[in-house]
Amino acid sequence: MIKVLMAASEAVPFAKTGGLADVLGSLPPSLKEKGIDVRVIMPQYKAIPKHLKDNIRHIKYIYVNVGWRRQYCGINEAEYKGVKYYFIDNEYYFKRDGLYGYYDDGERFAFFARAVLEAAISIGFIPDIIHCHDWQTAMIPPLLELQYRWREEYKNIKTAFTIHNLKYQGIFSKNVYSELLGIGDEYFTPDKLEFYGDANYMKAGLVYSNAITTVSESYAREIQYPFYGEKLDGLLRARSHELYGIINGIDYDEYNPDRDSLIFKNYDENTIEDKKINKTELQKQLNLPQRDVPVIGLISRLVDQKGLDLIECVLNEILNMDIQFIVLGTGDLKYENMFKYYEGLYKDKVSSNIKFDNTLAHRIYAGCDMFLMPSLFEPCGLSQIISLRYGTIPIVRETGGLLDTVIPYNEFNDTGYGFTFTNYNAHDMLYTIRRAVQFYYNKDIWQKLIKRAMKLDFSWSASGDKYIKLYNKLMGKN
Incomplete structure (x- = not known):
């Protein structure tokens, strides 16, 4: 059974600002039904509703290096639709109103990236694949390659990185690499981590991931051209043979006019x-x-x-x-x-x-x-x-x-x-x-x-099969 750890900054029903959360709430249960041991890891935000927070249980805590600081990292878990969701708990970084838009977002998600790598091993879930979503998780692949790959537990882990929206890239001062992540200046080059003099988390994820996906076939083509490419089109063209477009599905239980309790009158195609x-x-x-x-x-x-x-x-x-x-x-x-x-x-x-x-x-x-x-x-x-x-x-x-x-x-x-x-x-x-x-x-x-x-039929069934095909390819299986 393939073991997949999905890292994301939001997931329904726990925290949501956009479509990314919908995907992380509906794709993992679909993959689990198809025989994938999939789990999700995300920050434990203040915004998680109380009735859900009450069901999150503490597993353990560790400490995570962020530059010269050692930061507390609680590891908690809950279950949703049969899937385990892990939560990275640090009140300094995540007990805030809203999810993003803070002056220290670069530090918050540098902490999260390292916490994901440390937590997975700490709880004994060594995944075959870490599947990262958008810029908030994009430093996981470079950290894995540059700082963790030599350790036995991390030796065989593959990474996939999904672009949900290329416009939002996580661009910060170049100092975040050295001061927060301990990545040397020798990697601050145009072919690796440098982006017009700045750090760009999205670019880092694209450079170091084993496979790149985005959320439709047409968008996968479009982002290889300057108009849609947000200054990353050259990199995406260079990696086009490892770039896959897989259309998102929707949760057919939540969005079902025949059983939707929120609408005035249920109906189907026959009524x-x-x-x-x-x-x-x-x-x-x-x-x-x-x-x-x-x-x-x-x-x-x-x-x-x-x-x-x-x-x-x-x-x-x-x-x-x-x-x-x-x-x-x-x-x-x-x-x-x-x-x-x-x-x-x-x-x-x-x-x-x-x-x-x-x-x-x-x-x-x-x-x-x-x-x-x-x-x-x-x-x-x-x-x-x-x-x-x-x-x-x-x-x-x-x-x-x-x-x-x-x-x-x-x-x-x-x-x-x-x-x-x-x-x-x-x-x-x-x-x-x-x-x-x-x-x-x-x-x-x-x-x-x-x-x-x-x-x-825009359920996750067909798209889920495509992700499984990609996972098998990353694992060297037919």
């Missing part, structure tokens, strides 16, 4: 009439008129990357159509204020919900007719996959995981189940929205699209 009840009740909840018009949903961080600048450009034209538009999310103040302004201007058409609300998110997925996702770039995207699960037809730009998961509807050969546009252009998006609205009123076609969407 899609009941989807209309969710629409009407959602309109009631958000004080929108209960009318049979296309309802477009947007659940997103309100930032440029998500295409909010395109929406800003043509929002008046969108709202001049006979539609309703429901927004849920937080982000840049200018976009938060924009939606509040338009809600005041179009009271019967816009519901602006500037917050995070999981229950409302489920109800938007179930109650809307369309889901808008016009991203500038999107490594994978989970929202379009969730919307398909609920029979809510996505309108997306063809990039990254959006390109891989949404096949555009073609009325001439009757294929596809979504609406897409290629260029990052507001009027291309507007045209695509208008086209979707036009087909909404052809009820035979629209019902066909809903049924097609709901029959798709």
Whole structure:
């Protein structure tokens, strides 16, 4: 049995800021079902809800070197969906509001990287593979290669590194390598750890990992070009033969319209009439008129990357159509204020919900007719996959995981189940929205699209098999 230790900075249900946490909450249980001895290790944050924290038990403690300091490292564990989750406990680093964004993030996750390597051996779980996720864990592969490989317990451990979003790299002063991690200046070169005069944790992970994955095949191709490559495209091209794109799945237990306790009325592809009840009740909840018009949903961080600048450009034209538009999310103040302004201007058409609300998110997925996702770039995207699960037809730009998961509807050969546009252009998006609205009123076609969407399988089963194939390859097995 292959033993995999997944290292990550967040995981559902314990702590979440984005899609990374969803993956770490749903992929490991899927791999365990397929016979992998997979465990997860993450920081023990103050933000972990009390009812979950009460079930975390202390195993032992050790001390971890961070530069000249020896820091306390508690090792705790809990179980979720049959998978062991280990927690690195140090109140100085992790008993804070929020997960990231502190002046000493470089030190916090330098500590975490070394703690992962020390803790694994200390608890007697010597993995075959340490699977690292994003920049917060990216120093594990270089530390393993440069400082631990000579020790017997670490001799055969392989590493995989998954890029969830290349934009966030963990860039700090070069001193973090020597002062916090004890890595000599001889490794501070362009082909190893140096990044335009700075330290870059993400780059370090990419250089020293045995395999690199990212969260869709298209994104794996895109990041090898300068526009998407965030100054790491050259390195990624050099390692392209060890770079794999594996699409994310979703938890089909949590996102299941037939059993979802958070929505107004359960339904499946054979009872899609009941989807209309969710629409009407959602309109009631958000004080929108209960009318049979296309309802477009947007659940997103309100930032440029998500295409909010395109929406800003043509929002008046969108709202001049006979539609309703429901927004849920937080982000840049200018976009938060924009939606509040338009809600005041179009009271019967816009519901602006500037917050995070999981229950409302489920109800938007179930109650809307369309889901808008016009991203500038999107490594994978989970929202379009969730919307398909609920029979809510996505309108997306063809990039990254959006390109891989949404096949555009073609009325001439009757294929596809979504609406897409290629260029990052507001009027291309507007045209695509208008086209979707036009087909909404052809009820035979629209019902066909809903049924097609709901029959798709974006569970972890197929993607889990691809990870297992990669693990076997790293282990030298066929």
